[in-house]
Amino acid sequence: MNVVIAGGHGQIALRLSRLLAARGDTVLSVIRNTAHAGEVRATGAGPVVCDLETAPVEEVTDVVTGADAVVFAAGAGPGSGAARKDTVDRAASVLLADAAERAGVRDFVQISAMGADDPPAPGRDEVWAAYIRAKGEAEDDLRARDGLDWLILRPGRLTGDPGTGLVELAAPPIGRGEVTRDDVAAVIVALLDARGVRRRTLDLLNGGTPIAGAVAALD
Numbered sequence: 001m002n003v004v005i006a007g008g009h010g011q012i013a014l015r016l017s018r019l020l021a022a023r024g025d026t027v028l029s030v031i032r033n034t035a036h037a038g039e040v041r042a043t044g045a046g047p048v049v050c051d052l053e054t055a056p057v058e059e060v061t062d063v064v065t066g067a068d069a070v071v072f073a074a075g076a077g078p079g080s081g082a083a084r085k086d087t088v089d090r091a092a093s094v095l096l097a098d099a100a101e102r103a104g105v106r107d108f109v110q111i112s113a114m115g116a117d118d119p120p121a122p123g124r125d126e127v128w129a130a131y132i133r134a135k136g137e138a139e140d141d142l143r144a145r146d147g148l149d150w151l152i153l154r155p156g157r158l159t160g161d162p163g164t165g166l167v168e169l170a171a172p173p174i175g176r177g178e179v180t181r182d183d184v185a186a187v188i189v190a191l192l193d194a195r196g197v198r199r200r201t202l203d204l205l206n207g208g209t210p211i212a213g214a215v216a217a218l219d
């Protein structure tokens with residue numbers, strides 16, 4: 001499989017590219033900082049520099065052309081303000097989806113966030129509200145597209161703990177909790193293979209079901 005990962009130097013993205021490259025898939029990782037190229041190459045992926053907040057759709061279309069699937073793993077990240085939640089978490093996802101459609105790449109997996117279609121809880125700050133709004137609007141954009149076989153994956157709170165291989169993966173709501181980035185990456189690999197599981201929104205937490213079984217149960 002040829003997979004393009006947007007936000008290729010992200011913590012989930014690096015784990016995902018390692019897993020895909022190790023089993024022989026071809027991975028192109030979209031980064032915005034040339035200094036990250038070596039670390040991305042070390043996972044087995046090929047880096048391509050493209051800033052998804054400034055690139056024209058034609059450039060992104062060129063990047064994704066020939067891919068079997070694209071994964072949106074970018075995010076403005078902690079420490080960013082409300083404006084970049086909109087330009088990355090919403091607008092870069094929309095840009096990637098536009099590019100995928102233009103390139104005829106149907107499979108689109110988006111890493112979103114649990115609760116993305118809930119109104120922001122009272123008492124959360126303005127940046128959190130902007131983040132949840134951006135994730136929700138990026139999800140809505142995908143759901144409205146007929147040209148993509150989209151899949152929205154909403155992990156709970158991410159941790160850097162070692163993967164467990166055990167998850168809870170189902171349509172929301174499944175409650176709140178944590179999930180390791182290792183397990184998120186492994187679930188994305190399994191979902192890329194499960195071509196019948198598309199046009200769905202799935203919550204993800206660590207749980208009690210082996211990943212293969214959790215994905216098989218969705219088919």
Ligand SMILES: NC(=O)c1ccc[n+]([C@@H]2O[C@H](COP(=O)([O-])OP(=O)(O)OC[C@H]3O[C@@H](n4cnc5c(N)ncnc54)[C@H](OP(=O)(O)O)[C@@H]3O)[C@@H](O)[C@H]2O)c1
Binds near residue numbers: 112154156
């Ligand atoms: N933290 C949580 O508990 C939590 C929970 C649920 C979902 N999520 C979501 O899960 C996703 C992945 O999480 P993660 O921890 O792997 O994220 P991460 O490590 O912050 O990675 C995000 C990547 O996006 C890249 N990026 C930012 N702006 C970009 C741009 N303009 N063009 C291209 N790439 C750009 C960043 O590049 P640079 O390295 O150059 O900045 C970074 O490598 C994020 O969307 C996050 O919001 C997080």
